[in-house]
Amino acid sequence: MTSPNVVPLSAAPLYVQIKDTLRARILDGTYAPHSRMPSEHELCAAFGVSRITVRQALGDLQKEGLLFKLHGKGTFVSKPKAFQNVTSLQGFAEAMSSMGYEIVNQVRSVRTVKADRHLATKLNVPEGAPLVEIHRVRLLNREPVSLEQTWVPEALGKRLAGADLATRDIFLVLENDCGIPLGHADVSIDAILADDEIVDALHVEESSPVLRIERLTHDASGAPIDYEYLYFRGDAFQYRLRIDRQKPRKPARKQ
Numbered sequence: 001m002t003s004p005n006v007v008p009l010s011a012a013p014l015y016v017q018i019k020d021t022l023r024a025r026i027l028d029g030t031y032a033p034h035s036r037m038p039s040e041h042e043l044c045a046a047f048g049v050s051r052i053t054v055r056q057a058l059g060d061l062q063k064e065g066l067l068f069k070l071h072g073k074g075t076f077v078s079k080p081k082a083f084q085n086v087t088s089l090q091g092f093a094e095a096m097s098s099m100g101y102e103i104v105n106q107v108r109s110v111r112t113v114k115a116d117r118h119l120a121t122k123l124n125v126p127e128g129a130p131l132v133e134i135h136r137v138r139l140l141n142r143e144p145v146s147l148e149q150t151w152v153p154e155a156l157g158k159r160l161a162g163a164d165l166a167t168r169d170i171f172l173v174l175e176n177d178c179g180i181p182l183g184h185a186d187v188s189i190d191a192i193l194a195d196d197e198i199v200d201a202l203h204v205e206e207s208s209p210v211l212r213i214e215r216l217t218h219d220a221s222g223a224p225i226d227y228e229y230l231y232f233r234g235d236a237f238q239y240r241l242r243i244d245r246q247k248p249r250k251p252a253r254k255q
Contacts, residue, residue: 014049019057026066026077033079037067068235078235104142105166108135108201112154119151122216122227132157136165137201145236147201150228156180170226171217181220188214191234202233209234 012020025031038046043054058075061067069075113133120127134150134157150170152160156178163173174180193207204210213230 014047015053015056015060018043018047018049018054019060022057022061023064023066026061031077033077035077036073037075037077039074065235104139105168106137106139106144107165108137110134110157110161110165112157113151115151119227123151123153123224125153130154132161134160134165134170135197140236143236144202145233147198147231148228149231150226152226156225174226180225183218183220183222185215185217190214192231194231198231202231204233 022031022037031037037043037058040051040054040058043058044051047054058067062069062075066078067075068078111133112130115123115125115127115129115131117127119125119131120129123131125131131151132154134148134152136148136150137144138146138148152170156174159178160170160173163177165173171182175182190212191209192212194202194204194210196206198204198210199206199208202210211232211234213232215226215228215230216224217226217228219225
């Protein structure tokens with residue numbers, strides 16, 4: 001464990017100074033992922049502050065996701081989260097492999113189901129029409145990160161069932177094997193509590209929060225072809241996007 005050094009203090013509140021210093025040490029690797037942080041007593045002595053101040057700094061870093069606590073063992077540095085940008089339409093493996101991650105898929109089930117009203121509306125098929133439902137767990141560097149539940153029309157589903165879904169993205173199979181160019185996707189993001197299937201698939205605690213992505217993908221002509229729910233461990237993954245501020249239009253000059 002690395003001992004903290006006393007740092008010169010600025011005019012900012014003490015807990016903010018300590019938080020910023022500890023954050024910098026976490027990000028530069030001074031405190032490595034999964035290593036135990038110095039104890040509250042050690043931090044109090046190093047910075048010359050009260051335990052309340054140290055706890056406030058550590059609490060903020062925990063809220064930021066940089067630290068986590070284990071009861072009776074102390075405070076530890078979190079592993080950096082993998083992330084995917086949502087500014088372009090990519091499959092999970094397609095995005096992660098480009099960043100150097102090892103991706104493995106566990107195919108949990110492939111079966112034919114009848115479209116209920118919700119699925120029928122999303123995929124623009126009659127209620128009761130046959131769909132193929134695919135459940136997969138996505139492993140990132142051999143750790144389960146997401147559970148993927150996918151529904152596609154039966155004709156496409158039969159093609160997907162014959163592909164190697166343990167190593168390939170469904171998007172790439174649709175484009176390369178089925179000859180269907182993808183166009184756009186409608187995406188919704190929220191958080192839910194893990195149910196039994198998610199707990200078993202992602203090795204998380206019961207009712208722990210997980211990130212849920214609802215995605216309806218359309219082909220280049222605008223027809224919906226792939227509807228899915230993606231459940232991600234909140235401690236291991238995040239979505240990122242860049243947004244630009246729209247500049248106000250200049251008023252037209254009067255003639």
